Amino acid sequence: MPTMFATVDEAEHAFYDALERADVNRLAQVWADDEEVVCVHPGGLRIVGHHAVLQSWHEILSGGGLRIQPSMLKTLHSMMSAVHSLVETISIRSEGAAEIAHCYATNVYHKGPTGWRLVMHHASAAPVEAGMLDLNDMPGLLH
Secondary structure: OOOOEOOHHHHHHHHHHHHHHOOHHHHHHHEOOOOOOEEEOOOOOEEEOHHHHHHHHHHHHOOOOOEEEEEEEEEEEOOOEEEEEEEEEEEEEEOOEEEEEEEEEEEEEEEEOOEEEEEEEEEEEOOHHHHHHHHOOOOOOOO
């Protein structure tokens, strides 16, 4: 029986928890079992389809979990879908030193018979010149 995510927040928490634990089986429960799901990793190509998306996460997580702190959440919700735009703060451990990187991420969820499921994750590196002003939601320019 599939895991039921009663709220989109439960699904999102499970997503980031699975990444931290390097738990691809848990990720499979969060993602919709659909060939139309889409994932774009920072600097990567667009990956389409449940199997391909999970394979990409398996490769990424083979080196261990990812320490990602989601923040500055902006949401758009309807009865059957939700879009979360957020900043991911990623702690990277290399040769004993810890570095911090920031990504902008968009997570799209749909509600179905088994609750909320992730159907799209798109993350891109925040530009270094964004600085703390942009990462703290200061008003920007319209384009």
